[in-house]
Amino acid sequence: MNSPLKKIYDVVIVGGGPAGLAAALGARKSGAGDILIIDREVEAGGILNQCIHSGFGLHYFKEELTGPEYAERFIQNIRSDNVDLLTDSYVIDISPALQLEIISGHYGYLSLQAKAVVLAMGCRERTRGAIRTPGFRPAGVMTAGLAQKMVNMKGLLPGRRIAILGSGDIGLIMARRLVLEGCDVVGVYELSPYSSGLTRNVVQCLDDFNIPLHLSATVAFIHGRDRVERLTIAPVDAQLTPDLGQSWDVDCDTLLLSIGLIPENELSTKLRLHMDPATGGPQVSSTLETSLPGVFACGNVLHVHDIVDFVSEESLRAGQFAAELAIGMRRPSDNIALHAGANIASCVPHSLSPDREQIIYLRVKKPMLNCILTIGDRYEKKFRKLIPAEMIRITLAPEVLDHYFGDNLKIDVRPQEVAE
Amino acid sequence: MIEKKHLVCIGCPMSCPLELTIVDGEIREITGNDCKRGEDYARQEYTAPSRMVSTTIICTSGLWPRLPVKTAAAVPKGKVMDVVQALHALKIAAPVRMGQVILDDVADTGIAVVATRSLPLLEC
Numbered sequence: 146m147n148s149p150l151k152k153i154y155d156v157v158i159v160g161g162g163p164a165g166l167a168a169a170l171g172a173r174k175s176g177a178g179d180i181l182i183i184d185r186e187v188e189a190g191g192i193l194n195q196c197i198h199s200g201f202g203l204h205y206f207k208e209e210l211t212g213p214e215y216a217e218r219f220i221q222n223i224r225s226d227n228v229d230l231l232t233d234s235y236v237i238d239i240s241p242a243l244q245l246e247i248i249s250g251h252y253g254y255l256s257l258q259a260k261a262v263v264l265a266m267g268c269r270e271r272t273r274g275a276i277r278t279p280g281f282r283p284a285g286v287m288t289a290g291l292a293q294k295m296v297n298m299k300g301l302l303p304g305r306r307i308a309i310l311g312s313g314d315i316g317l318i319m320a321r322r323l324v325l326e327g328c329d330v331v332g333v334y335e336l337s338p339y340s341s342g343l344t345r346n347v348v349q350c351l352d353d354f355n356i357p358l359h360l361s362a363t364v365a366f367i368h369g370r371d372r373v374e375r376l377t378i379a380p381v382d383a384q385l386t387p388d389l390g391q392s393w394d395v396d397c398d399t400l401l402l403s404i405g406l407i408p409e410n411e412l413s414t415k416l417r418l419h420m421d422p423a424t425g426g427p428q429v430s431s432t433l434e435t436s437l438p439g440v441f442a443c444g445n446v447l448h449v450h451d452i453v454d455f456v457s458e459e460s461l462r463a464g465q466f467a468a469e470l471a472i473g474m475r476r477p478s479d480n481i482a483l484h485a486g487a488n489i490a491s492c493v494p495h496s497l498s499p500d501r502e503q504i505i506y507l508r509v510k511k512p513m514l515n516c517i518l519t520i521g522d523r524y525e526k527k528f529r530k531l532i533p534a535e536m537i538r539i540t541l542a543p544e545v546l547d548h549y550f551g552d553n554l555k556i557d558v559r560p561q562e563v564a565e
Numbered sequence: 566m567i568e569k570k571h572l573v574c575i576g577c578p579m580s581c582p583l584e585l586t587i588v589d590g591e592i593r594e595i596t597g598n599d600c601k602r603g604e605d606y607a608r609q610e611y612t613a614p615s616r617m618v619s620t621t622i623i624c625t626s627g628l629w630p631r632l633p634v635k636t637a638a639a640v641p642k643g644k645v646m647d648v649v650q651a652l653h654a655l656k657i658a659a660p661v662r663m664g665q666v667i668l669d670d671v672a673d674t675g676i677a678v679v680a681t682r683s684l685p686l687l688e689c
Contacts (some may be wrong), residue, residue, distance in 0.1 A: 188628070197619045197633035197681060203577045211619055213633050213682035218664050297621055300631040323622055325649045344580035348573045349616070353642070452578050535578070 150229065151179050153258045155471035155500060156464065157245055158182045159236045159412065162191020164444020166219035167457040168263040169228040171464025177471050181229040181257070183236055189223075190216035191267055191454065195294045198318055204454035215453060239412055243439055260471035261439050263463050265415060265426070268406040268445040270315075276404055278310075280367030283374070289315040289403040296322060304399030308376055309333045310364050314342040314451065315402025331395050332357045334378055335362060336385055339512055341405075341534050343451065364400065365392055373398050406449045415438065422551035424448035430479045431498045432466035441467045448493050448506065451536055455506065462504075467509070476500065481546060486555035490512065490533060494541035497554065499546035505539045507556060515561045520545075521554045531558065540543035567593075572610055576602035583607045610681030615639035618648045619681065622667065627684040634667050637677040647672040659686045 155177040158165045161184030172180050182189065193201070196212030203209055206218070223230065233250035243262055247255040270288040285304055292317060295301040307328050309316045312335040320330045333351060338361050342346050351358050359378065365387045366377035375396050379387035408425040410418075418427040419436035427435040428449040434441050443463035444456045469476065479496035483505070492507040505520070512532045519525045523545050531537065570585040572663050581603045585596040595607045609615060617639050621631035651672045663685045668678040 194682070197621060197635075199617045199635060200578070209617075211635055212657055217682055223640040277673060297633060298629045298631055300621065300623065324648075325618075343578050344573050344582075345578065348580075349575045353616070366569040421637065530582075536579075 146289070150181070150231065150252070150255070150257070154179045154181045154229075154260070156180045156261050156263060156467045157243075158263040158265055158464070159239075159245075160184060160191070160233070160267055160444075160446070161186070161189035161230065162265065162267050162444065163193055163216065163219070163453050163456045164214070164262070164267065164446070164460040164463075165189070166223055167193070167460035167524050168265055168441075168443055168464035169223050169468070170226065171461035172263070172468040172471075173223075173228065175459075175465040175466075175468035175470035175472075177259060177261075177464075179229070180226075181231060181246075181259075182223070183231045183234050185233070185235045187233050189230055189232065191222050192290070195290070195297045196318070197297045198322070199508060201453050204452070205457050210455075217267055217455075223541035236412060239416055239440070242556045259439075261441065261467035263460075263467050264435070264440065264442040264446050265444050265460060265463075266409045266412065266446045268408045268449055270402070271357075271405045271407055273402060278364050278367060280364075281370055282375075283367065283369040283372050285369070285373035285399045285449075286367065287399075287401060289313070289319045289325060289401045292399075292401050293319055293322070296326060298516070302328065303401070304397075305329065306331060306397040307399045307401060308395060308397040308402045309403060311402055311404035312340040312342050312347070313403035313405065314346050314357060317342045317346040317350040318433050318497075319401060319403070320356050321354060324354045324356070325375055325482055327416060328460075330354070330356050331397050332378075333360055334359045334362045336361070336363045336381060339534075340533065342403075351518065363387055365389060367395075367400065373400055396416035406445065408446045408449060410446060413442070413446070420444075421444065421448075421491065421495065423485060424493060428495040429493065430496050432476060432479075433463040433494065434466065435468075439470060441491060448491060450506075451534065455536065455538060459506070469530070475554060480551055481549045482553045484553060484555050486557035488558040489556050497541070497546055499543045499549070501543060503541040503543075503546065505541065505556070506531055507537050507539070508535075509558055511535070511558065513558060516558050517561050518558045521549060521552075523548075527561065528558075570611065572607055574598060574603040574606045576600075576606050587611075592642075596654050606652050609639075613654055614642040616642050616645055618645055620649050620652050623656045624661065624684055625656060625658050626686055627661065628686065628687050632657060632667075633681045634657075634678050635681050636671065637672075637679050640671070640674045640676050644672055644674055648674065652678060659684050660688060
């Protein structure tokens with residue numbers, strides 16, 4: 146599986162999931178010489194390998210693929226592009242001079258020099274500790290993604306009678322998956338008044354199998370000393386406080402958590418990169434370069450995406466820009482700062498340049514109907530419906546930006562004014 | 566008789582809200598879709614709802630003990646559990662290559678089932 150390694154690489158990519166794979170292809174396309182992907186798993190592909198359902202690739206490949214198919218196409222490409230792949234290996238440190246320290250299952254301790262580094266570590270799931278659910282601490286409480294790996298890759302069932310807290314996409318997908326595997330899924334409980342997963346997943350994963358989705362409800366207590374036996378479910382008020390007076394109990398042996406994702410930025414914080422508290426990822430320029438020159442970031446480590454196709458698109462660009470830097474090509478620095486304004490939860494990148502088309506990804510704070518999104522005073526777009534679960538992608542032509550030199554640009558979304 | 570039916574397109578993550586205008590059991594108009602896929606989905610869902618099925622089958626001596634598979638086309642919605650049960654009765658030996666046909670006709674649907682990844686032999 147592992148290639149013979151060199152001591153110096155043009156581009157080293159930390160993480161071999163969808164972001165890292167696309168970054169490698171982007172780097173190759175822009176003329177980087179030696180390229181290395183490092184991944185801690187036994188094979189590349191990341192989360193895609195356990196996402197066996199279809200729905201991936203409609204934007205990128207113009208056809209509907211399952212996760213493993215999407216990954217394998219990229220893996221075939223990096224093989225034919227002679228990208229080195231080091232699996233079963235963990236990057237423990239990166240110095241500001243881009244020296245990487247690695248612990249490898251095959252080679253032991255390793256040290257490599259990179260001319261550019263792409264951070265593509267992805268994200269991990271929030272666990273019970275993050276929301277401090279009251280109750281006992283029995284076996285049978287786990288994240289939906291862990292259950293997904295158990296079922297789809299290892300052939301193990303997490304339990305028989307399943308409740309799911311949180312309506313993130315992985316939780317919804319696992320609700321259907323476990324029904325197909327013969328489990329009872331008693332319900333999905335979501336704190337917010339709306340689903341945090343994509344509507345189509347509510348339709349095809351819950352509605353198709355008559356699995357109830359309880360909005361504005363949460364798990365107020367976990368019962369069972371050795372194994373989960375029962376949950377107390379309580380509705381929540383507008384301040385998200387559980388109303389125990391109206392609670393009810395459900396019997397189950399397993400509680401899956403699908404309550405959000407955290408970009409996995411231990412290396413970024415060790416490097417003291419400037420972070421964006423709204424995304425949980427590094428601040429990046431329009432070339433996806435972090436505050437440390439030569440270090441780029443893309444995919445879920447930068448900000449949590451909901452569509453892998455956008456991860457691939459973003460990461461191809463990160464790889465291209467990393468390669469350009471490694472081979473000595475420098476683009477002009479950005480001269481426009483970009484800020485999240487009214488009703489915007491987060492936006493990436495954090496600065497823009499008028500020297501080429503810019504791609505901006507953003508999320509709104511709350512569901513909104515019939516609204517107008519504006520960027521500065523020269524760009525506006527109308528939307529029928531915007532929801533936090535769906536990331537919005539905007540492209541800006543250079544002409545829109547070329548007279549904002551040195552400015553701060555704000556993105557706002559406002560309800561559309563009704564014309565009299 | 567004119568009736569309205571509301572569906573959510575599952576063709577892509579956009580999840581377009583669809584409104585079908587049905588006149589005497591025939592679709593007269595479909596609105597709300599951003600692309601052709603939505604119109605196709607609305608027609609299919611109204612006349613003969615169908616779903617892609619993906620699951621895993623037991624794989625012996627592979628890198629992982631399960632091989633992910635999918636139906637090569639959507640199967641009738643009512644047949645989904647039959648398809649899954651037929652697949653769960655199977656066993657295959659590694660190595661497997663992506664796209665390999667595992668079954669020509671699953672649960673009398675006339676639809677094939679293919680492997681969705683390559684699975685090498687487990688190196689010991």
